[in-house]
Amino acid sequence: MQLYNKLSAKERAELIDKAGKDRLTISFYQYYKIKDPQVFRDQLYINWDKLDVLGRIYVSFEGINAQLSVPAENFKTFKADLDCISFLENVRLNVAVEHDNKSFLKLKVKVRDKIVSDGLNDDTFDVTDIGVHLKAEEFNEMLADPNTVCVDMRNHYESEIGHFKGAIRPDVDTFRDSLDIIEEDLKNHKEDKNLLMYCTGGIRCEKASAYFKHKGFKNVFQLEGGIIEYTRQTKSEGVENKFIGKNFVFDHRRAERISDDVVSQCHQCGEPCDEHVNCDNEACHLLFIQCKSCSEKMNTCCSDTCKNIASLPFVEQKTLRKGKGNSNKIFKKGRSEVLKFKK
Ligand SMILES: [Zn+2]
Numbered sequence: 562m563q564l565y566n567k568l569s570a571k572e573r574a575e576l577i578d579k580a581g582k583d584r585l586t587i588s589f590y591q592y593y594k595i596k597d598p599q600v601f602r603d604q605l606y607i608n609w610d611k612l613d614v615l616g617r618i619y620v621s622f623e624g625i626n627a628q629l630s631v632p633a634e635n636f637k638t639f640k641a642d643l644d645c646i647s648f649l650e651n652v653r654l655n656v657a658v659e660h661d662n663k664s665f666l667k668l669k670v671k672v673r674d675k676i677v678s679d680g681l682n683d684d685t686f687d688v689t690d691i692g693v694h695l696k697a698e699e700f701n702e703m704l705a706d707p708n709t710v711c712v713d714m715r716n717h718y719e720s721e722i723g724h725f726k727g728a729i730r731p732d733v734d735t736f737r738d739s740l741d742i743i744e745e746d747l748k749n750h751k752e753d754k755n756l757l758m759y760c761t762g763g764i765r766c767e768k769a770s771a772y773f774k775h776k777g778f779k780n781v782f783q784l785e786g787g788i789i790e791y792t793r794q795t796k797s798e799g800v801e802n803k804f805i806g807k808n809f810v811f812d813h814r815r816a817e818r819i820s821d822d823v824v825s826q827c828h829q830c831g832e833p834c835d836e837h838v839n840c841d842n843e844a845c846h847l848l849f850i851q852c853k854s855c856s857e858k859m860n861t862c863c864s865d866t867c868k869n870i871a872s873l874p875f876v877e878q879k880t881l882r883k884g885k886g887n888s889n890k891i892f893k894k895g896r897s898e899v900l901k902f903k904k
């Protein structure tokens with residue numbers, strides 16, 4: 562049996578267009594001790610391939626983290642399949658606000674050490690002793706409490722384009738870094754303040770809240786289902802939206818617009834802008850914010866150097882890259898000396 566994706570992204574995109582059917586973009590996760598991740602992975606692949614599911618799914622000994630798209634007409638079957646897996650019965654499915662039939666173009670189910678790369682040694686604390694889950698309305702109430710410190714658990718390039726008003730946004734490249742910074746900042750308030758946290762879909766807060774409780778924080782709360790579920794509740798239940806800007810997501814859409822506010826700026830000219838692009842020089846591929854006029858002027862590149870390289874014939878670009886295979890890794894995501902407006 563064929564257990565790996567064979568179609569190219571382009572072939573898949575054509576198939577989706579031809580089918581002309583609506584697809585839902587969904588994410589979910591569950592911490593659970595899976596005995597044999599490889600067997601579980603193969604079974605998922607077989608089931609989901611049949612349902613024409615596409616996406617990026619991580620399976621590990623600690624659970625599952627899935628971001629995927631499923632044809633709307635297969636959703637019921639997909640959900641029924643999940644409910645047959647004991648630890649996924651009634652798991653909360655985050656359904657994307659914005660519609661995009663091509664949010665994913667391949668089905669990739671991977672076995673990993675962890676379902677989120679968190680840089681933590683799990684043996685040191687109890688990952689099941691998590692904070693209190695809050696619904697959108699409860700979250701708003703706590704956010705308004707002067708005794709609350711609200712923290713964004715995402716990385717800098719995510720919180721840059723959208724966040725809750727008044728939230729602390731650690732300027733970090735990794736989840737692990739943010740934990741230390743937050744603990745240091747709040748070390749004198751472990752008992753008297755409410756530590757209120759949020760992330761994209763809730764998964765990072767599961768780990769973070771357990772970590773902070775282990776570190777002695779007494780009042781730890783987290784937004785259930787993250788920004789995605791919060792937004793769904795504000796729309797369907799009329800709860801006031803306190804999130805400004807866009808929610809960064811990890812599929813082809815890159816972000817969902819939540820409010821009309823543009824809270825970031827073009828990294829090249831400083832104009833208000835919240836469009837992420839990847840530098841068009843394949844050897845660079847830097848993720849940064851670029852406005853339309855800079856994109857035209859720079860051919861969607863981050864620098865003159867990249868613009869020159871990207872304009873060369875492909876063969877020449879390849880020769881240039883030889884021996885510098887990892888040149889794109891010298892840049893951190895969303896940061897570079899060449900960007901005037903990204904300190
Ligand atoms: Zn610009």
Ligand SMILES: [Zn+2]
Nearest residue numbers: 840845863867
């Ligand atoms: Zn570049």
